[in-house]
Amino acid sequence: MSRNSQAKKARRKKRQAGRAATWIPDAEFTRMLDDEEHLDTLDAAIADIDEWLAPRGWVLDGEHTEDTGLVSWFYPPSAADVDDPDREPVTRIWIGLTEDDEEVLLEFGCLLVGFGPDDELCVLDPERFADDIPVIEAYRPGMPRPLPG
Numbered sequence: 643m644s645r646n647s648q649a650k651k652a653r654r655k656k657r658q659a660g661r662a663a664t665w666i667p668d669a670e671f672t673r674m675l676d677d678e679e680h681l682d683t684l685d686a687a688i689a690d691i692d693e694w695l696a697p698r699g700w701v702l703d704g705e706h707t708e709d710t711g712l713v714s715w716f717y718p719p720s721a722a723d724v725d726d727p728d729r730e731p732v733t734r735i736w737i738g739l740t741e742d743d744e745e746v747l748l749e750f751g752c753l754l755v756g757f758g759p760d761d762e763l764c765v766l767d768p769e770r771f772a773d774d775i776p777v778i779e780a781y782r783p784g785m786p787r788p789l790p791g
Contacts, residue, residue, distance in 0.1 A: 688713050688737070694772075698779065703734070712738035720755045722783050729758040733778060735766070756783030764789040 692702050695715055703714040713736060720733040733755045750766035752774075757763075766774055766789070777788045 691737070695775075698775070700735070712736040717755075717779060720779070720782065722755050724756060724783075726758060729756055731755065733781065735775075735778065752778055752789065754778070754781050754787070 692700075692715070696702075699719050700715040700717050703716050715735050717733040717735075721731055724731045730753050734753045736751050738749050738751070750768050750771055752764040752766055754761075754764065764778075764787075774789060781788050
C-alpha cells in the first residue's frame with residue numbers, strides 16, 4: 643500500500659472516529675426521507691427542542707427556517723443595537739443537515755449577536771447542546787467569544 647493510500651485511510655479513520663453520534667449514513671437518510679415514520683420522529687424531536695427552548699425565551703424563526711431549509715431559533719433578550727446591517731442583531735441557533743460525498747450529518751450551529759460575515763460561526767456539539775445554551779444566552783457584544791468555531 644502506498645504512503646498516500648495509508649495517509650488517506652488514516653485521515654478517514656480519524657474523521658469517522660471523531661464523528662458525532664448524530665451521523666446518519668446517506669443511504670439510511672434517503673430511506674428515512676421516504677419513510678413517514680422517520681419524518682414524524684424528526685418532527686417530534688424538533689418539537690421537543692422547541693418545547694425546551696421556548697420557555698427560556700427562544701423563538702422559532704419561521705422566516706429563516708423556510709428560506710434556508712434549517713430549523714432556526716432566535717433569542718430576543720440578546721437583541722442589541724447594531725449599526726452595521728451585515729451584523730447579527732440577535733443571537734441565533736439552528737439545526738440543519740449537512741452532507742459530503744459519503745454521509746449526512748445533523749449539525750447544530752450558533753451565530754452570536756453582533757457577529758458579521760467575517761466572524762466564524764459556532765458549531766455546537768449535540769452532546770453538549772443543553773450545557774451550551776446558558777453560555778450562549780449570556781453572551782453580549784464585546785464579551786469574549788464563549789464557544790469555539
